[in-house]
Amino acid sequence: MAANATLFVAMPFDEFQELIQNTIKNELKKFSIVPQPTPQDDLMSIEDAGALLHVSKVTIHKWKKKKLIQAYRIGRKIYFKRRELIEAINSTVLIRGKTKVSIN
Template sequence: MTKQILQLENTNANDFENKIINRVELLIDGLAKKMQVNTPDTLLTRQETAQLLSVSLVSLWSWTKKGIIPAYRIGNKVRYKKSEILLALQQMNKF
């Protein structure tokens, strides 16, 4: 394993630290914008929702019945709003 050395000139420690912090903040902001839901009211089928959550249809049905994930009945079909699924996921991860 070779050791690499980085030499910086014409900058002090505080300026260098601030530049790194600013760049990291910009990258985080860009990542946050990419992760935002573009179409918040996209309706998903049961299968799509289960796949998004990586759970079985039985688990999805159980969570729906317990009120953890809201579902909508359109005729005889059950649909889930993608924005509400992602919000429920965030709330589950808080525990």
């Protein structure tokens, strides 16, 4: 049989629809290369960030305003990257309740 020959096969509509869906899914998988975020780059809400750092939401907002921690806004919500929070805390020192940046 020639490579460009037309072939007609009797097939139930549901089988035909499933065959097309599977073919499209398999072809789209070739093009969908989505980078998976690393666990340390997980976005955290203010509540999660406060729980991680053992501080209140007010403290998180104050640190964000002083630019001690980097915040990301998506719509009306504010998120923080876990890795950046840990790095920021490791690079700062608390002295009598006030934040002082260390020289490390």
